[in-house]
Amino acid sequence: MPKKILPDMEAFQFHIKHKLESWGFRSINKIEIEKDFKRLGLFSRNPKEGREEGFIFTSKNGLKVIVWTTFVLQDEKARDEDLGWVLITNGDKVLYFAHPFRRTKNFAANLTRYAWIARWRVLNRPLCPDCNRLMDIARGKGIRARYWICTNRTKHKSTKATKISWDYGMPPKALAFLKAERAARRKYIVRRRKDGKLANVAPLIRSGMWTVSRKDNMV
Numbered sequence: 560m561p562k563k564i565l566p567d568m569e570a571f572q573f574h575i576k577h578k579l580e581s582w583g584f585r586s587i588n589k590i591e592i593e594k595d596f597k598r599l600g601l602f603s604r605n606p607k608e609g610r611e612e613g614f615i616f617t618s619k620n621g622l623k624v625i626v627w628t629t630f631v632l633q634d635e636k637a638r639d640e641d642l643g644w645v646l647i648t649n650g651d652k653v654l655y656f657a658h659p660f661r662r663t664k665n666f667a668a669n670l671t672r673y674a675w676i677a678r679w680r681v682l683n684r685p686l687c688p689d690c691n692r693l694m695d696i697a698r699g700k701g702i703r704a705r706y707w708i709c710t711n712r713t714k715h716k717s718t719k720a721t722k723i724s725w726d727y728g729m730p731p732k733a734l735a736f737l738k739a740e741r742a743a744r745r746k747y748i749v750r751r752r753k754d755g756k757l758a759n760v761a762p763l764i765r766s767g768m769w770t771v772s773r774k775d776n777m778v
């Protein structure tokens with residue numbers, strides 16, 4: 560297994576935060592996390608844990624990208640045992656998540672590359688070729704397999720759902736990167752299940768420190 564190298568303050572500031580902010584991501588602030596906690600009735604099992612830095616990119620079509628960095632600003636260091644995440648969400652629902660990112664020497668580069676690709680996907684959310692409606696994200700057979708779907712059947716000549724590839728229109732350089740990554744990962748399939756299904760609070764739920772007591776308030 561590659562050696563663990565935790566991102567330090569410099570790596571966090573320059574190789575994660577600045578990069579994400581230059582692409583239009585912003586920090587997820589304490590108030591919005593607290594609001595999510597209240598709305599969902601979340602309670603902590605270990606209130607001593609520091610707050611992990613997260614970033615959000617919001618597109619006009621409603622899809623969001625959320626990046627969890629494992630870095631705790633108040634401690635000026637990364638959490639000792641944790642994984643980075645890149646999610647695509649709509650409301651509280653996680654529609655897609657990239658594989659979890661272990662903190663090795665390429666952590667910042669990998670996390671931000673996947674964040675860029677997820678941002679590209681939400682910015683380029685396709686319109687249905689048969690009826691021009693915005694397409695939705697559907698789950699394929701693999702844990703991370705996705706495709707775009709439009710179920711507006713009555714407006715389709717075929718009267719069937721229209722599907723297009725998840726990578727449709729992806730710039731060649733990004734596509735080449737993804738293909739190489741997928742080929743490499745196929746050799747090292749880590750069966751790691753994501754615990755939470757909630758966007759902003761997912762890392763806390765997956766860490767086992769939090770429980771949702773008000774599922775009725777999920778959006």
Ligand SMILES: [Zn+2]
Nearest residue numbers: 687690709711
């Ligand atoms: Zn359609």
